[in-house]
Structures are given as structure tokens and as C-alpha cells.
Amino acid sequence: KAGVTQTPRYLIKTRGQQVTLSCSPISGHRSVSWYQQTPGQGLQFLFEYFSETQRNKGNFPGRFSGRQFSNSRSEMNVSTLELGDSALYLCASSLATSGEGETQYFGPGTRLLVL
């Protein structure tokens, strides 16, 4: 089975622009979660989508949004980029049959640099 894929792998944007990142989960996985990784804050949960609905949300401003399509692929969007949004954005998928103790499988990430 193919793993979680994320595109693009690298992005350079300038302040004020917006960006869209894409994630394709492992085939059969219905849940997709997004995380932001920075040297200062570490790994922080952004949101989780299941069956095209946002199921959980972390503590991020409304500039961060996402969606999930009927084939479970997901996108996240960041509007009005700030320098502090520079980070590695990781997507993870899981079967989400019970939600309890399920393993999340991570993609390689998209590295975003905001200038």
C-alpha cells in the first residue's frame, strides 16, 4: 500500500499571500489530521477531518482552514501568511474505526517558508 503523500514538498511564499497544501491518505483511511511542526512550539495539532467533516480542531487562528473530499483527500489553506507560519506541515491518516488508540500514519510533510 502506498503511504501518505503530501504535495508540494517545499514552498516559498511572501507575507500576505495564501497557500494550499494537499494530502492523500493511505487507501481506506477515512481520517486525516494536520499538524504544524516548528523549532519553538514543536508539534501542534491543527485539525482532523473525517467523512468530509471537521471532527476536532486545535488552537489556531481562523486563517488556518481545511477540507476533506469524498475520496478522503484533504487540503489545508493558510490565508494572509505571516512569518511565523514558516513550518513543516505534517498530514497523518488513520482508519478511524473506533477513534481509540488508533495509529496515525504520517506523510513526509510540506516545508513552508514565508519571506
Added chain:
Amino acid sequence: GNSVTQMEGPVTLSEEAFLTINCTYTATGYPSLFWYVQYPGEGLQLLLKATKADDKGSNKGFEATYRKETTSFHLEKGSVQVSDSAVYFCALSPSGYSTLTFGKGTMLLVSP
């Protein structure tokens, strides 16, 4: 709220040394506990997990035991290799959820 605390790094060891990376957590109920590993330039890989008290997760020579009484999930390996050099993250998912709360990560450097 939920939180995970793990020892600061880097941890520097010689090959074949014994490894312990401490991890403690705060959570209500009975969370599931995980160790993930991140190699340079890559995403996270699950190393091992435990879903209930006294469970022991193990993989590739690494072990960790879910200790409810001490709210701990320390990672151990009897003999590390240079290829184990990476950043190790302890994480929990609350009871009934799959979302993860991570510790800050511990960098392990193993020299020949």
C-alpha cells in the same frame, strides 16, 4: 488539559550503550501512548504504542511500558546503533480520540 513532558536532549551515546528517554504525561481518563521517531528530512514513523495500563509496546529492540501509577511511558533500548540517531517523540491520544498531543522531542545522537 493534556500534556506530555519528555527529557530535553540531545542525548549522546556510544554504540551499544543502554538508552532511556523519559516521558511523563498528564491526561484525564486512560489515554493511549505512543513513541514516534523522526529521521532527518522525513515525517514521523510510529515506533511503538500501548493502549492500556501495564501494556508493553516493543519494536526494533525498543520497549516502553504504560505506567498509570507514575503516568509514565519511558523508552528503553538495550544496545543502540548509529542508525538509531534521530528525534524521538512521546505522544498521547485521549480516550475516545485519535488526535495526538506530542512532547517536545528528544534528539538522540549515537557515535561509533
